[in-house]
Amino acid sequence: MVFSALGTSPAGLTQAEAETRQARQGKNLIESEKGRSPILAFLSNFTHLMAVLLWVAGIIAFVAGMPELGVAVWLVNVINGCFSFWQEYRAGKATDALKKMLPSYVNVIRDGQEQKILAEDLVPGDVMSLAEGDKISADARVVRASDLQVNQSTLTGESNPVRKTADAVLEEDLTQAETPNLIFAGTSVSEGNGRAVVTRIGMDTEFGKIAHLTQSMEESESPLQLQLNRTTKQITVFASCMGILFLLLDTFFVGSGFAPAFIFALGMVVAFIPEGLLPTVTLSLAMAVQRMSKRNALVKKLNSVETLGSTSVICTDKTGTLTQNEMTVNHLWTVSHEYEVTGVGYAPKGEVLCDGRRVEAADDDDLLLLVSGGALCSNARLLEPEEEGGRYTVLGDPTEACLLVSARKAGIEPTEQERSWPRVRELPFESRRKRMTTIHQLSEPLDGASRVAFVKGAPNEIVRLSTRARVNGESVEMADDLREKIMAANDAYAADGLRVLAVAYRPLLPTDESIPSSPSEYDPDSIERNLTFVGLEVMQDPPRPEVAEAVAQCHRAGIRVIMITGDYGLTAVSIARKIGIVQGERPRVFSGVELEKTSDEELREALKGEVVFARMAPEQKLRVVENLQQMGEVVAVTGDGVNDSPALKKADIGVAMGITGTDVAKEAADMVLTDDNFASIVHAIEEGRAVYANIRKFMLYILNSNVPEAVPSAVYLLSGGAVPLPLTTMQILTIDLGTDMLPALGLGCEAPEADVMDRPPRNPKEPLLNGTVMRKAFLWYGIMGSLASVAAFLFAQIEGGWLPGLTMFGVGADLDPVYVHATTMCLAAIVFTQIGQVLNCRTETASVFSRGIFSNRQINIGIVFEVCLIVFITLFPPFQAIFHTGPLGLTDYIFLCCLPPIVLAVEEARKALFRHVRRRRAERAGAEER
Numbered sequence: 001m002v003f004s005a006l007g008t009s010p011a012g013l014t015q016a017e018a019e020t021r022q023a024r025q026g027k028n029l030i031e032s033e034k035g036r037s038p039i040l041a042f043l044s045n046f047t048h049l050m051a052v053l054l055w056v057a058g059i060i061a062f063v064a065g066m067p068e069l070g071v072a073v074w075l076v077n078v079i080n081g082c083f084s085f086w087q088e089y090r091a092g093k094a095t096d097a098l099k100k101m102l103p104s105y106v107n108v109i110r111d112g113q114e115q116k117i118l119a120e121d122l123v124p125g126d127v128m129s130l131a132e133g134d135k136i137s138a139d140a141r142v143v144r145a146s147d148l149q150v151n152q153s154t155l156t157g158e159s160n161p162v163r164k165t166a167d168a169v170l171e172e173d174l175t176q177a178e179t180p181n182l183i184f185a186g187t188s189v190s191e192g193n194g195r196a197v198v199t200r201i202g203m204d205t206e207f208g209k210i211a212h213l214t215q216s217m218e219e220s221e222s223p224l225q226l227q228l229n230r231t232t233k234q235i236t237v238f239a240s241c242m243g244i245l246f247l248l249l250d251t252f253f254v255g256s257g258f259a260p261a262f263i264f265a266l267g268m269v270v271a272f273i274p275e276g277l278l279p280t281v282t283l284s285l286a287m288a289v290q291r292m293s294k295r296n297a298l299v300k301k302l303n304s305v306e307t308l309g310s311t312s313v314i315c316t317d318k319t320g321t322l323t324q325n326e327m328t329v330n331h332l333w334t335v336s337h338e339y340e341v342t343g344v345g346y347a348p349k350g351e352v353l354c355d356g357r358r359v360e361a362a363d364d365d366d367l368l369l370l371v372s373g374g375a376l377c378s379n380a381r382l383l384e385p386e387e388e389g390g391r392y393t394v395l396g397d398p399t400e401a402c403l404l405v406s407a408r409k410a411g412i413e414p415t416e417q418e419r420s421w422p423r424v425r426e427l428p429f430e431s432r433r434k435r436m437t438t439i440h441q442l443s444e445p446l447d448g449a450s451r452v453a454f455v456k457g458a459p460n461e462i463v464r465l466s467t468r469a470r471v472n473g474e475s476v477e478m479a480d481d482l483r484e485k486i487m488a489a490n491d492a493y494a495a496d497g498l499r500v501l502a503v504a505y506r507p508l509l510p511t512d513e514s515i516p517s518s519p520s521e522y523d524p525d526s527i528e529r530n531l532t533f534v535g536l537e538v539m540q541d542p543p544r545p546e547v548a549e550a551v552a553q554c555h556r557a558g559i560r561v562i563m564i565t566g567d568y569g570l571t572a573v574s575i576a577r578k579i580g581i582v583q584g585e586r587p588r589v590f591s592g593v594e595l596e597k598t599s600d601e602e603l604r605e606a607l608k609g610e611v612v613f614a615r616m617a618p619e620q621k622l623r624v625v626e627n628l629q630q631m632g633e634v635v636a637v638t639g640d641g642v643n644d645s646p647a648l649k650k651a652d653i654g655v656a657m658g659i660t661g662t663d664v665a666k667e668a669a670d671m672v673l674t675d676d677n678f679a680s681i682v683h684a685i686e687e688g689r690a691v692y693a694n695i696r697k698f699m700l701y702i703l704n705s706n707v708p709e710a711v712p713s714a715v716y717l718l719s720g721g722a723v724p725l726p727l728t729t730m731q732i733l734t735i736d737l738g739t740d741m742l743p744a745l746g747l748g749c750e751a752p753e754a755d756v757m758d759r760p761p762r763n764p765k766e767p768l769l770n771g772t773v774m775r776k777a778f779l780w781y782g783i784m785g786s787l788a789s790v791a792a793f794l795f796a797q798i799e800g801g802w803l804p805g806l807t808m809f810g811v812g813a814d815l816d817p818v819y820v821h822a823t824t825m826c827l828a829a830i831v832f833t834q835i836g837q838v839l840n841c842r843t844e845t846a847s848v849f850s851r852g853i854f855s856n857r858q859i860n861i862g863i864v865f866e867v868c869l870i871v872f873i874t875l876f877p878p879f880q881a882i883f884h885t886g887p888l889g890l891t892d893y894i895f896l897c898c899l900p901p902i903v904l905a906v907e908e909a910r911k912a913l914f915r916h917v918r919r920r921r922a923e924r925a926g927a928e929e930r
């Protein structure tokens, strides 16, 4: 009925029909509302506090009869505004590109085959296959449901899962969302699985109708942006106060009159305002995010980059993140025999050996039940290689896929088995239950029943639920010594780091009253009990080769790694030891049950030492995260399932797995790993630290030039005008917005320093502009620049003959070639010192030569640009008039060229001394420890 109404069938649409429908109905897309209009975004760069200040300053300059200055100040404002807009635009483009890298997929049945397609390619009539954690991408009618529960909070605000069924609904007074056989785009599967036929797509869906409401939500600013906003405002206010102070001092102390004093004060204001800071920071965050994406970490929000930099603990799961998630069953175990399974990978090439002899499932009843039970209770599919000599791949859970491979090695063909023992019902796998069940109709009765439940899962769970066991082809009563024997075998494998899954069955006898009569009423409580234990499937899942180094890197970087896994304690500890997470003799191992009984205080005490969390239910991760956060840690947490969402949301950095992760986990996370690899988290942290360091380097550079811009004015003021003003307002603007900009941007692109991961994490409470940056900028680099600039001015002035009584530019001094030469030298000296300083800023403590002095292309371009600019404005008369400059001679250039090497050498000497002292201290500390 449903199928025919939508022109489809349980085998889905054909590919050709789907394409025809798409051509007619379009793609399944929610059209995004236009964000903030680009014009408004552009204008906002001209209306903030600093811009308004500069507009007003320009007006005053006009009114005071200095149109040339007025135009210059406005021009500065326009250039700055356009530059900021351009930076924001580039940052926006970078983040847009990232969004496209997280496409959403759906599993559909087309041409009778299950396949994965882009969600935007869904058409009405498509049959979607839904599993726990899937995002639902279109409105649809459920046609098959196995414990299907859906989270509809995006539509209704109600976060409790709603049960959905395939049955017809006769009640009439139900809202759309309440209708149990309808599911909606924008919601997600929180439990169970099923199939549904798409009824509406794109803007026709319920979600499409309300999309404009959600789209109008503003993106919040990151703490770093807020901090920078605040800092910029504070600096702007400070600069204005300084301007007013200088204006008053000049008017009353030096007495040069309002107009020149005003120009002078304006110069001071402009000198102090850090123009372009905010957009540059946004851009360098966006660039970092792009770099991270190339290293398999997709960051969803720019804020996360800074948090990553201060991460102090990573809570990681094991399977797939630390290990390869390419499972191979290498042993099978029944109470009567132990078998070895040869071959690696998913290729079904290998054999099952017992005491060195090949055995087939057909000759051994227990082995037959073990491998066929494992294979039947599996939803994975084995895909043949596409070309000859290619690799076998899998669709679905690798833990399940390897069971299919072991069955084939034992001579069982899982698809044929499934045909003769068809599945009646599934009780899906849940991390909380740690097991899964499928119910089958058998062709021949087993233990007197024609319907049987196969259960596979964590051995301790299965053994706990088993009342019988298969021994030598017979079903016998489960005794305590048998339980111990099974668990001893399990422990021996687990201690070698192997992953063990137990298989059991239960004959569903019609006479058994504990079993519901209808399969639709089967649930874990009624079915997963009184089991008959069959055996163990033992699989290896080796650690990823790069993980041990990544863990070691974390330890050097002062980051703790804590394993929180659903797997067994012994397996977990063995793997943790192999990759260096656990180094001590006796790590504390918490099991889920034990954690339940532990108080928060005890847990926090344990978290101070070496600890592994095993057999955890995903919900328990949240508790560990909360306690770590209470201990002041910045926590990154990995997760992939629906139930991981609370922990992912609560964590400072939630990390979802891109390959095995569910859509729900990806949505809750701040970062998605496209390769599911732990090492990628560590790379992202490294980038996060580097970006923060780069922003500091950038700040240091632009702040340090304020000092040599301000000191000459102070010299002029303090001498009561006896020393002419060494640097004019136009020249200050030239440095701030001309020569300094490009090299500063280059600092934003510095690659991470070699020792960035050798330092402890940054304290998140520490402000961006910390004491070290301030001291370096204002006292050390600033003083070097001031000395050079004032010295250059005074030498030039004295060399040309001192001109006592000259006040400042604008009252005749510009006509004096000696003064013009001196002030040009002052300007050029600052610019040339800045060349040395930008190279100094590239590293914090390492020698800049160690990373190649000219290895940053952007900085090199910036340096060439600033030198050209200086030559240009000093050489050509029209520019000389605007910038109050004159031509420089050969000796001037020789002097100027000496400045960068000098500042570089002085700072290199300081860095070398610093490194020496640090090394000595470390040696002394090491000796004391010994």
Ligand code: ATP
Pocket (backbone or CB within 6 Å): 317, 318, 319, 320, 397, 399, 400, 429, 431, 432, 434, 435, 436, 456, 457, 458, 459, 500, 501, 564, 565, 566, 567, 568
């Ligand atoms: P991690 O938490 O590190 O990813 P994990 O895969 O072992 O490791 P879960 O997915 O929570 O964690 O699984 C918990 C346990 O449930 C596993 O250790 C295994 O014993 C069992 N298990 C895992 N997958 C299945 C499955 N598909 N069917 C039945 N049991 C399973």
